[in-house]
Amino acid sequence: MADQAHVSRRMLQLLxxxxxxxxxxxxxxxxxxxxxxxxxxxGKRPMARQAGATSIEQVLASNLQSARKERQMTQEALAQQSGVSRPVIAHIERQARNPSLQTLARLAAALDLSVEGLLSR
Incomplete structure (x- = not known):
């Protein structure tokens, strides 16, 4: 699995x-x-990946912006609610940041979403 995913075996073990x-x-x-x-x-049920699917960075950026705007939240308000800094949120929305799962969990909770929902089209 580690070889196929291009991650170290130690990383996979720690995960x-x-x-x-x-x-x-x-x-x-x-x-x-x-x-x-x-x-x-x-999530609960892994779904097959489709060929040519949108990148996860694009999906995350779009979902984060949409959820934030639906709740009429600014980046600053989301930062205060989630504890994630506004510059980090801006970078995620611009697809310029590779956030950790912990950061995604904090953002999802502040938006009343699951991490799966934040990462799914």
Whole structure:
């Protein structure tokens, strides 16, 4: 699995033991290696990945912006609610940041979403 996902075996071991806070990029690599969508990997039922699917960074940026705007929240308000800094939120929305799962969980909770929902089309 580590070879297919292009991650170290140690990283995979630490992840399986719950001892590492992995980035979205690492989760996406694992999902690709398994042939499932990144969002569904974090949910109850993994779903097959479609060829030519939108990048996870684009999905996250779009979902984050949409959810924030639906709730009439500024980036600053989301930062205060989530504890994630406004510059980090701006970078995620511009697809310029590879956030950790912990950061995504904080944003999802502040928006009353699951991480799976934040990462799924």
């Amino acid at each position: 399986e033991m719950g001892k590492v806070n992995v980035s979205l990029g690492t989760v996406d690599k694992l999902a690709r290696a398994l042939g499932v969508t990144t969002g569904s990997l974090l």
